[in-house]
Amino acid sequence: MARIPVPVTIELLQHGKERFEINCAACHGVAGDGESEVARNMTLRRPPSLVDPRVQAFPPGRIYRVIVEGYGLMRSYEAQVPLMERWAIVAYVKALGKSRATALDALPPPLRERALKELQ
Secondary structure (H helix, E strand, O other): OOOOOOOOOOOHHHHHHHHHHHHOOOOOOOOOOOOOEEEEEEEOOOOOOOOOOOHHHHOOHHHHHHHHOOOOOOOOOOOOOOHHHHHHHHHHHHHHHHHHHHHHHOOOOOHHHHHHHHHO
């Protein structure tokens, strides 16, 4: 699936962030960069950075399938994460990659001010 089949709104992204932090961040890191205490202690294979350009190039449907089916050492989250929450997480993962690629100067003034405050 090449597109997220639900409207991507601020509310969806916020919900995706909440669900990501609950279900994904322990292994993939809060920033999605694969840096977490759990990941550092994995001996076989660490979880990938979700902000890596190669992962960001995946179509949304592939990320969705990983949530449903699992991949490598990651188990399926189909039973734990309902349908709409899966798409919220997918949207948030895609937004994580875009946010890392955006220059502060390109943001609208209110978002730029908020981002600068959070960086301090």
